[in-house]
Structures are given as C-alpha cells and as structure tokens.
Amino acid sequence: MGRVRRWSSWNVRGLCSAEKRREVKEILKKAKVEIIMLQETKLGDNRYSTGELFAKSLKLCHAKVAASRSAGGLLSCWDSDTFNVVDVILDQRFILLIANVPFMSSTVVIGNVYCPNYVADHRDTFSKLSDEISRLGYGCFLGGDFNSTLNPGERKGGADETDSNFWDFAMGLNLLDLPLTNAEFTWFSSRNGGIWSRIDRWLISEDILQELEGINQSAECWGLSDHRAITLEMWAVDFGPKPFRFYNYWMLGDDFNDLVKSWWNSPLVAGWAGASLHERLKSLKNEIKKWKGSKGSGLTERISILEGTLQVIME
Template sequence: MKLLSWNIRGLGKPEKKGRIKRLLKDKHVDIVFFQETKQAVDSENVARKLWGCRNMDFMSVDPVGSAGGLLCIWDPSVFQLSGCCCNRRYILLSGSLYNSFDCVLINIYAPNNPSARTSFWAGIVKLKDHFPAPWCMGGDFNEIRHIGERIGCSRRDMGMKHFNEFIEKCELHDLPLHGRKYTWCNAQEAEKWSRIDRVLLSPEWLISFRLKLWGLPRLVSDHCPLLLMEDERDWGPKPFKFLNAWTLHPSFSKFFVNIWSSTTVTGWAGFRIVQKLKQLKTELKKWNVEVFGHVTSKLKALEAELHTLDILAEDGLLDDSGRSRRRVVRGEMWHLLRMVEWIWHQKSRLNWTLNGDKNTRFFHVFANTRHSRNMISSIVVNDVSYEDPSRVQLEVYQHFKKLFAEDWVKRPSLTCFIFSLSKFISQT
C-alpha cells in the first residue's frame, strides 16, 4: 500500500497536472490526499487527469473562493469505502484495506489562524467516538511539534502545546520523516523552513504494517509530497540478540551451563571464547524454537483453556482435579504474560520502573518506532543517493574498509637509525 499526501497549492496549470500525474504513476500510488486544490473537482474527468486510466474512486471538497479545497483519490481494489464525512477542512473516509484491515483515512488541511486551529483540533477529537477504527491522518497541519522543526519562522509555544495534546488525545503516532528534514519552504528566498506536513497513525497501523514516510523532492509546490509506503526490501539475516525473557524459563540456566562447559576449543584465549560464543549462539537459536517456543501461541492456548474451565466452574461442573488444573493454568498464563511483556520491554529499550506502563501493545509500538527511526534506509555517497539494500551494505563496507586500511604500501624502517644510535652511544 502506498499513500501520498501533498499540499499542491492549486491545480490550475496543465503542466502542473501533468507533473502530478507522472509522479502518481511513477510511484505506483494507491491512495492520494491533496490539499489546497483551489478549484472544484466536480467530475470524474477532472480527477482522471491526475490519476490516469486506472480504476479509481474520489471525493472532494470545493474551495472557498480561491482558497482551500481537498481531494482524495484511491484505487477501489486497495481501499473499500464504507462511510465518509467532510467539511472544508477535512475529508474522512471509513473502510478497509484489501477487505481485511478496517481503518479510517483522514485528509487534513488545518487553519492558519492559531485560535481557529485549536477549535479544529477539538472537533477532530470528537470524531474518534464515531469512527473508532485505526486512523491514518495525513495532510497540512500548519503547525510544528517542537522548535527544531522550524527555521526562520516565528515561534508559537502555545500552538505547539495544543497540537501535541491533540495527537496524544487521539492516541496517534507521528511517523519519522526520511529523506529530508522539512516539508515546506518559502519559494522566493528559501530562508524559511518548516515541517508542517506529516502523517499520523494509530498504533494498529504500526503493528500490522512496516511503514516508512518519505519526503520527496519539492516539484511544483512550496510543499514537498509525503509518500507513506511499506518497506519490503530484503536487508539480509537479522543479527542475533539475547532476550532477557529466556532467563525466566526454568530450564535455561542448566541448558546454558551444559552448552558452555561441553564446548571444547583449543587455541589462544581470545579465539576460544569467540568460538564458544558462536556455538552458544547456534544452540540458543535451536533452544528458542524447540523449548522456549512461540510464547504468544502458548499464551492464547492457556487463555482459551482458562476460559473453558471458568465456564465449567460457573455451571458448578468443576471437580477437584479441574480446580487444581485451573490454578496451574492461571499460574502458567501469568508467567507467560510476564515473558511477553519483558520481550517487548527489552525491544523498546524503555526504563520499566520510570515508565510504569505494562501494556504490551505500548511496548510493541515503541519497538517498531525505534526500529523505523534507527534503520538506515538510504545512503548518500558523493551526492548520489542509494536505496537498494545490497548497494547500501556495499558502501558501508567500503567506507569502514577504507577507514581502517593503511595508505602506506611499505612501512618506513628505523633499522639504520637504531644502528647509528647504538654505535654513537657505545662510542661515548
């Protein structure tokens, strides 16, 4: 799935429409949000000039005079619409992706006036009760989240505070932007920069999809297009990581000692410990699958069994052995719950005692967010950008190979100098 959001600052010129159409085609966009169309899109023919000959549905909001205007176009085989609502500042589409993931898509163009913007946030929050499915909100929010997202522009602390409160109330996550730092620039002087365009997602999106947000080059607008897409590139095998939750398993300590003591390696000390660690890693991978197993699936099975035993207890059909089994199942369930939450807590790298939140979904989202923020998705070498994983890996390898290599073909020799020095000392 690919979603593009763009404040295009008017659709008027044919050249502009042609450039937009080529971009949507080249990037294989499935859903597009346009802000500030500045003209009415009242027929399929007008939308078709932007979308091309592919299957499409669309919904638009007319501008007020020559200001504003919103347009959403989507491929009906990707997004199936079931409900909608709109006003001059947003278009809300409720439906499902690929007939499997229920969601809400919202195209936003927030007011420029700070007080009007605050009222606008309050109105959007109320929509959450009527449309509870996971939200994907993209567009021009006309506000930044912190002062680092703006250069050369006036500072509005209260506006930032209200915007951050709005995001928190809606329980949305602000995707990190790849490819560039700012999304808007004043076209004349190029001295004012802001990140006022963004895409906000509910946690369910981050759990179900591996999404990246890219800032594309500014072309025919002073805003850059934002492309939300799944990262399906193959980066090779994942590095081995030790999970603290393994230590909760009753057989782990004995298994660890047996593997370490039974691995015999000859050689110098550094070589021996490296080889023993390699063997331990291999055995831990096997143990994780065969013994530790799939904790989540085991947890679901225990929860289902506990529910069945509770139903029998409610009907008075649970004997002594059943009550004993229920105590065992409940204990095992809580033990596995602790394992699951510890796993995601470690992956998210949050301080458990400081945070105090034992919600696995919370840690799952933070783990995915941290992975998305820290991942090297592209690399620039000699002003050339590379995104292919194999090329990125090659350039990183070449960089460090050169960094640790010696430029000298032949090291200088101090033999003659040492011989002359020793001869001088002996004579004196």
C-alpha cells in the first residue's frame, strides 16, 4: 500500500474567538492532514487577517473568502511542499484550487464548498460551480457543507427529501459519493425534537478513482461544531520523480559529444556550488531532450529502411 494522504473538510461554525481557533488548530494538527477546507469561518472583512494568521500558525498556505454579514466565510489551507497550486478561483460560495498533486498524473481541482441554507438558492450555486469546473476540464475533489442530502435515508427527524439540484449537479459532472465508513449523519440540530442529516461530504470525479489504490471518507467525533469534520483518506502508489531516460548509443554520435562540450563550456550559474551544478544539469537535460527530438523526427522512416534491408538479408 502506498502512502496514506489525509484531507479534511469541516464546517467549524465560526473562528472568531481565539479559544475556538486554538482548539480547531490542535484538532487539525493531530489529524495530520495535508489539506484543510473550512466552511462558515464567519470572518468578515474586518477580521480578514485572522484567517491568514490561523493558516500561518499551521505553517500552511491559504486562500480565503470573507463572510457576508457575519455569515459564511471560507478558508482553504494546504501544504505547499506537497501541492503545487497553480491557480485559485474565489467565489462567495466556493474556493477552487487548481493544483498538481504528486500522486495524480494530471492537474486536478480541489474545491471548498458552502451552499446556502435556502434550497431556493441552491440552483444558482450549483450552476455556477458546475460551469467553472466544466470550463477548467479537470477531475475534481469537492469537500464541503452542501446543505443538501443526496440520497434517501440521509435525514432523520425531518422530511427525508433529497435536493434535485444537488443530484443533477453530481450526476452532470460524474461525481461519486463514497459512503461514510463510520457514521450515518454529519450534522445535528436539537430543534423539533432533534434533526440529523448527512449534508457534509467529499465528492470525487469518477476518473480520479482509477488512479487511486484505495479511498474512503469518514466522520470525525462530534465536538466544537454541530457539524462533524469529514476526512478523506487515500492510498496512492507514489514512485517519486520520473527518471530521465538515457541510451548509451547516443554517445556514439559526434553531434552528441559536441552538445555536451558546448554545455560544459557554457557560463556558470551564480550561487552555491551545489545549486549551480543542479541548474546546469537541468539545462543539459533540456538540451538533450531538444537534440533527441530532432533526431527522432525521421526515426520511423529509418526503422522501415532497416527492416527492409533485414528482410532482403534473411531471404
């Protein structure tokens, strides 16, 4: 089994108090997650720097959306040593990270989503989110509080009704909903004798699952919020950086030797000797790739000629 990756999504219901931030930070540190998606931070423009300081205290990069009138607010944090985030899309209801992930063969979208409480507003949110993901054209991981149930049986103590807007959104993008391994519900309210729902989850593109050795999502313990944090665990085979392919016969060509001599006599890169050598070797790799490309342009024709010659000899 490959290395276990852990990502977490959590509606924390506010990060305004220092005590709450401390407790949330300790919980997340113990969980050892690489990505953290927080919803309902309730940090408005006047508390905007609080989210930044919170992310820095975890030694993580971040993207944030301010709350509107003390409602909502999003904060996404990630380990820059693990993820190369090439772009960020911010909306009042979602944050999309376009990132290169070491255990995926192509770029992916990692989304932090908070849908409004009112079902009447869901269509606009899902429509806008669907349009952005379709435009980007990458597979995606979406974590968040969708304020909707997707399947029958995900609500107890109230009307067990699914949201057709949510269903159409998930089906339209080929998003799969993995079952929770350890719980039925993720949110609780004491009103009307008690209401339980599964409205927090991760949704994953179908094609992404083909690259993973294993994956599951589980709910963390009840605690600081009326929502449970949802942790996504993935097992991926990580072979490390792809090796540079080199064939010894390349050295038989005079032009290859000239290429290496030209590189060796090129100006040195300023700085520490180790870093300078590293940059020079990178430049040599690029030059060899260009040389190999020019040599390979007529490779098919040469192979055909050699095969014809061999056929004559064999006859």
